[in-house]
Amino acid sequence: MKWYLAGVLLMAASGPACAYTAYVSNERDNTVSVVDLDQMKTVKTIPVGQRPRGITMTKDGKDILVCASDDDTIQIIDAATLRVVGDLPSGPDPETFALHVSGNPLYVSNEDDNMITVIDVPERKVLAQIPTGVEPEGMAVSPDGQTIVNTSETTNMAHFLDYATRKMVAGVLVDARPRIALFKHDGSEVWVSSELGGTVSVIDPVKHIVTHKISFEVQGLRAEAIQPVGIRFTNDDATAFVALGPANRVAVIDTKTYKVKKLLLVGQRVWQMAFTPDQKYLLATNGLSNDISVIDVERLDVVKSIQVGRLPWGVVVSPK
Amino acid sequence: MIALTAGAAFAGRPRVARSDPATVQIGYLRLLDTRQTISLLDKAPPDNGLAGAKLAITDNNTTGRFMNQQFELSDAPVRDDDDPVAILAGLAEHGIVLMLSDLPADRLIPLADAARAKQVTLFNVQAPDDSLRQENCRDNVIHVAPSRRMLADALAQYLVWKKWSRWVLIYGSHPEDALLADAYRRAAQRFGARIVKEREYKDTGGSRQTDSGVVQTQQQMPVFTQGLPDYDVLVTADENEVFADYLPYRTWDARPVVGSAGLRPVSWDPASESWGGTQLQDRFIRMAHRRMTELDMQAWTACRMIGEAASRTNSVDPAKIMQDTKSADFGVAAYKGQKLSLRDWDWQLRQPILLSDGRTVVSVSPQPGFLHQVTALDTLGIDRPETKCKLR
Numbered sequence: 001m002k003w004y005l006a007g008v009l010l011m012a013a014s015g016p017a018c019a020y021t022a023y024v025s026n027e028r029d030n031t032v033s034v035v036d037l038d039q040m041k042t043v044k045t046i047p048v049g050q051r052p053r054g055i056t057m058t059k060d061g062k063d064i065l066v067c068a069s070d071d072d073t074i075q076i077i078d079a080a081t082l083r084v085v086g087d088l089p090s091g092p093d094p095e096t097f098a099l100h101v102s103g104n105p106l107y108v109s110n111e112d113d114n115m116i117t118v119i120d121v122p123e124r125k126v127l128a129q130i131p132t133g134v135e136p137e138g139m140a141v142s143p144d145g146q147t148i149v150n151t152s153e154t155t156n157m158a159h160f161l162d163y164a165t166r167k168m169v170a171g172v173l174v175d176a177r178p179r180i181a182l183f184k185h186d187g188s189e190v191w192v193s194s195e196l197g198g199t200v201s202v203i204d205p206v207k208h209i210v211t212h213k214i215s216f217e218v219q220g221l222r223a224e225a226i227q228p229v230g231i232r233f234t235n236d237d238a239t240a241f242v243a244l245g246p247a248n249r250v251a252v253i254d255t256k257t258y259k260v261k262k263l264l265l266v267g268q269r270v271w272q273m274a275f276t277p278d279q280k281y282l283l284a285t286n287g288l289s290n291d292i293s294v295i296d297v298e299r300l301d302v303v304k305s306i307q308v309g310r311l312p313w314g315v316v317v318s319p320k
Numbered sequence: 321m322i323a324l325t326a327g328a329a330f331a332g333r334p335r336v337a338r339s340d341p342a343t344v345q346i347g348y349l350r351l352l353d354t355r356q357t358i359s360l361l362d363k364a365p366p367d368n369g370l371a372g373a374k375l376a377i378t379d380n381n382t383t384g385r386f387m388n389q390q391f392e393l394s395d396a397p398v399r400d401d402d403d404p405v406a407i408l409a410g411l412a413e414h415g416i417v418l419m420l421s422d423l424p425a426d427r428l429i430p431l432a433d434a435a436r437a438k439q440v441t442l443f444n445v446q447a448p449d450d451s452l453r454q455e456n457c458r459d460n461v462i463h464v465a466p467s468r469r470m471l472a473d474a475l476a477q478y479l480v481w482k483k484w485s486r487w488v489l490i491y492g493s494h495p496e497d498a499l500l501a502d503a504y505r506r507a508a509q510r511f512g513a514r515i516v517k518e519r520e521y522k523d524t525g526g527s528r529q530t531d532s533g534v535v536q537t538q539q540q541m542p543v544f545t546q547g548l549p550d551y552d553v554l555v556t557a558d559e560n561e562v563f564a565d566y567l568p569y570r571t572w573d574a575r576p577v578v579g580s581a582g583l584r585p586v587s588w589d590p591a592s593e594s595w596g597g598t599q600l601q602d603r604f605i606r607m608a609h610r611r612m613t614e615l616d617m618q619a620w621t622a623c624r625m626i627g628e629a630a631s632r633t634n635s636v637d638p639a640k641i642m643q644d645t646k647s648a649d650f651g652v653a654a655y656k657g658q659k660l661s662l663r664d665w666d667w668q669l670r671q672p673i674l675l676s677d678g679r680t681v682v683s684v685s686p687q688p689g690f691l692h693q694v695t696a697l698d699t700l701g702i703d704r705p706e707t708k709c710k711l712r
Contacts, residue, residue, distance in 0.1 A: 093599070112602050114382055134382045135599050153596060154624075154653065155383040156631070171386035173631060176653045177596075196651070196659045222695065224658040 020276045022283055022317045023064050023077075024292060025052035026309025032066060033308035034082060035283075037276060037317070040294065040304050046082050048075050054096035055314040058121065059103030064316065065121075067094040067108070074108065074119075079318060089126050091117035096314075098139040098148070100163070107148050107161075109136035116150055118166065128166050133157050140181040140190065147205060149190050151178035158192045158203060170208040174201040180272075182231045184255070193228035193242060200228055200242055202258065212258045218247050230272040234297065235279055241295075243270040243284055250284055250293075252300055262300050266293035274315040285312035341390040342636040344380075346623060347411040348373050349396045349404055349431075349442075350422035358565035364613070369422045369445060370395060371608040372616030373623050378607070380627030387631050393623070398423065405434040412438040417638045420622050421461075422615065425449040432458040441642050443622035445615065449499065453666040453702055457709035462645070463668040464622045468503040470701035471585040474673030474685035475555075475578060476507035477699070481687045484552035484576075485513040488545075490567075491557035493522045500557035504579070511690070516549045521563045541570035548573065556580045582677065585685070588617030589676040594684075597655040621654045621669070628652045657684070663698070666709040670697040 022035040025048075032052060034044040049068025056065050057079070064077040067090065074088040074097070090097075093112035100107070105127055108117040116136060118128040133152025140149040141163075148161040151174070158181055160170040175197020183190050183205070190203040202212035216226045227245030233255070234240075240253040246269050252262040267286025270293070274283050282295040286305075292312060294304040348370060357363050365371070373393055380391040394416055398404050404427055411419060417440045421428055425447040435442055442461045444452065448468045452461065466474075479485065487508060491501035501518075508515050521544070545554070545567070554571060556579040558564035564580035576582055590601065590611035600620075604612040612620075629644040630636055644650055646667070651659030656672045663670060675683045686696040698704070 093602075111596075112599050131382075131385075133386065134379045135596065152383075154379055155386065156628075156653075157383070157386060159386070168386070176651055176659055196653045224695065 020278075020317050021079075022274065022276075022292070022315055023055060023057075024285060024308045024312045025055040025066055025314045026311055027051055027053055027287070027313040028311035029309035030068075031309045032064070032077065033312070035292065035306055035308065037281070037294075040306055042306060042308055044082060045309060046077060046084070048077070048084060049073060053313045054094065055316050056097065056099060057316050057318050059099065061318050064318075065097070065099075065106070067097060069093050069095055069111070074106075086124065088119050088121065088124055089117075090119065091115060091126070091129065095137060096139055098141050100141050100148075101143060101145040107139050107141065107150070109139050109150060111135050111137065111153075114152075116148075116161065130161065130166055130168070132159050132161075132168070133171070138179055138181040138192070140183055142183050142190075142205065143185060143187040149181040149183070149192075149205075151181050151192055153177045153179070153195075156194075156197075158190065158201070160205070160208060172201075172203050172208050172210060174203075174210065175199045175213075179229045180231050182233065184233050184237045185235060186237055191231050191233075191240065193231055195227045195229055195245065198223055198226045198228065200231065200253075214242075214253065214258050214260075216242075216244060216247070216251055216260060218244070218249055218263060221247055230270070230284070232273045232275060232282060234275075239297075241273055241282055243273055245269055245271065246288075248286075250282075250295065264293075264295055264300065264302050266295075266302055267291050267305060271312070272314045274317050276317050283315050283317065285315050287311050287313065341384060341388045343390045343392055344418070344626060344630050344636045344638075344641070345392050345394065345414070345416045346373070346377070346626060347394045347396055347408075347416040347419035348422065348619070349398055349407060349411075349419055351398050351400070351424065351427065355561070357561045358563075362561070362565075364615075365608075365610055367608065368613055369420075369615035369619045371604070371610075372612065372619035373420060375604055375607055375616075376620040376623030376627065379603075380623065380630070383627060383631055387634065389630055389636055391623070391627060391630075398427075404431050408434055408440060409438065412440055417441065418626055418641070419443070420445050420619055422446045422619070425452055425456075428452065428461070429456055432461045436460050439639075441638070443625070445618040445622050450503070450702065453668050454708040457666045457711060459667070459711040461667065462622070462625075462662065463666070464618050464625070466585075466587050466671060466673060467668060467701050468500050469506060470668075470671075471673060472500070472503035472507040473510065473700045475583070475585040475675060476504070476511045476513060477685045477687040477690050478583075478675055478683050479553060479555075479578065480511045480513055481689065486550065486552045487513055487515045487555045488548050488551045488553075488575075489515050489518045489555045489557065490521055490545075490563075491518070492560060492562050492564075493520060494560045494562075496559040497557045500559055500580075504555055504557060515555075516551050519544075521558070523560065523562045537566045538570065541566050542572045545570075546572040551575060553578055556582075583682055584676055584678070585673045586614050586676050587671065587673065588612060588614045589674050589681055591676070591679060592655065592674060592681050594681070595655050595657045600655050617654070621652065621660070624654065625650075625652045625669075658697075663704070665704050665707040665711070666702065667711070668701060670695065670700075672697065673700060 050070035054067035095111040133155025135153035138151035175194035177196040230243035268288035556564035558580040
């Protein structure tokens with residue numbers, strides 16, 4: 001209980017300074033929870049399409065985009081009115097996506113169709129469909145905007161797609177069931193989590209080779225319970241956070257040594273994560289305990305858990 | 321066609337610009353089987369198993385585009401009076417040395433011996449016989465199908481977890497039923513259940529359900545299950561579909577039926593949607609225009625094991641593929657929440673077992689609390705200390 005109390009005190013001390021709002025997609029409830037990070041509680045629930053998973057915001061912060069996987073569409077939620085105001089033609093079964101660094105287009109993985117759909121967001125129109133591996137999943141755009149990385153769960157690869165030509169330039173094999181790909185902010189590495197392989201592969205995006213493989217150990221847990229999914233880097237790229245799924249832990253990794261320096265106990269089946277823009281907090285969705293854990297990034301402590309809908313999947317944070 | 325697609329998508333890259341991809345050939349030996357079933361819904365589709373293998377070949381080829389590898393399947397139907405050994409020899413002459421065996425145990429054993437002489441590896445996707453994993457094990461036979469003991473253990477763990485530990489065991493009069501009944505006796509002993517009574521149901525021949533059969537069944541089944549001691553659950557062993565499906569809702573006492581009817585331990589269920597299962601079900605239905613059976617899943621898994629090893633080793637050499645498949649760090653993902661790997665004492669694929677009521681997946685074993693020093697999956701079936709297998 002001590003940490004909890006400390007967390008509350010800290011929050012009280014920090015006051016209403018952060019003024020951020022988090023949006024959490026609840027896969028089971030077909031809703032998006034709106035979480036006020038001053039009050040640290042869910043303030044509104046928005047009904048959306050079936051099986052909402054991937055969630056992000058447009059660069060201008062005006063719209064929230066949500067993959068409604070089972071409705072084969074991406075819904076646009078107006079962040080001001082918190083109402084669904086339109087759809088994007090996502091192709092079948094959109095699971096996750098990534099916006100280009102310029103804010104457009106959107107790259108969508110069609111999990112059921114072995115395709116990447118490229119969408120012009122303002123025009124709401126499909127620009128291209130690109131064949132990829134079996135069950136495409138994670139999607140990442142390089143900081144220079146020139147490379148898009150897509151993971152495929154059954155092909156077990158990170159596919160490198162060239163922005164300009166929309167051609168695949170390389171496929172890098174990783175461990176079983178790759179989920180999330182993410183570039184470091186300096187663009188020097190792509191990290192790919194393998195849910196069933198239990199590892200994170202560090203890939204050199206120029207040479208297209210795996211340079212490091214990070215594995216995890218949690219005392220008292222069998223290896224198969226450790227299933228890495230979500231990845232986040234601090235702005236300075238010094239620290240990485242990896243959500244370990246049913247291990248109910250978020251691993252804190254020193255990106256210089258690739259060593260796990262701390263394991264943070266969170267809720268059950270921790271999945272995706274998002275920083276507040278000031279990087280004070282990291283939010284992690286806990287699918288089986290229906291809440292999000294709030295991690296104090298500086299102190300590396302879990303300070304609060306906030307109840308959301310059932311089976312929370314993705315999370316995105318915007319300034320109010 | 322696949323070569324063309326790959327070439328077009330990757331123009332200009334040296335690694336993928338090669339025109340003809342290297343090929344992995346897989347044979348599929350299957351006994352054309354017209355077994356009767358109690359429910360019309362359980363009638364096996366003509367491409368049972370084969371469709372699963374075909375989907376895996378498509379999946380392998382999607383990955384193969386990026387690896388410059390191609391996978392081909394040769395269907396080799398075996399009629400009842402055909403000699404599978406001759407069919408195997410024919411495939412081997414065409415350079416096919418990786419084959420799926422969709423054959424019963426008595427056909428598989430002579431085939432495995434003939435296969436060894438031709439450096440052929442067989443992936444057993446059908447026969448659940450524990451003897452094939454024990455005294456009749458072979459170094460060139462990989463068991464993708466779960467064994468009877470694995471299935472019985474998976475169900476037993478759930479029943480014990482549920483505290484339904486007093487069982488009545490009803491088994492059929494076919495030799496397979498006797499083996500399955502043995503597996504349930506062993507499971508009861510291992511996990512702390514008690515068989516309070518056993519009964520044999522004799523197969524007296526004749527057809528299954530007919531237009532008026534329902535009347536008779538309604539009379540027969542309560543009488544057959546009358547006068548049993550106090551029990552929690554009726555465990556049935558009926559591999560030939562003679563009686564078990566007639567028992568639910570017809571027992572003398574109001575008790576659940578499990579085993580060959582009711583709650584069944586299975587390697588796959590068309591309603592399984594966890595761990596990405598929905599995607600596989602959707603892909604399968606789009607391709608085969610029907611739902612995916614256990615045999616389809618076992619054949620899919622066998623072909624995916626080969627595909628996985630081919631991409632891991634970046635090789636289409638069957639010897640390298642098999643070496644990788646049998647190595648300690650091999651694992652294949654098959655929509656069951658964890659990697660599946662081979663037991664190195666009998667080449668049985670470790671796998672979670674689904675418990676299905678025919679509508680939904682009720683649970684997945686191993687159950688929480690059944691512990692093992694290496695992997696909980698080895699609480700199902702024959703563990704290393706118990707093996708009688710000498711691989712050669």
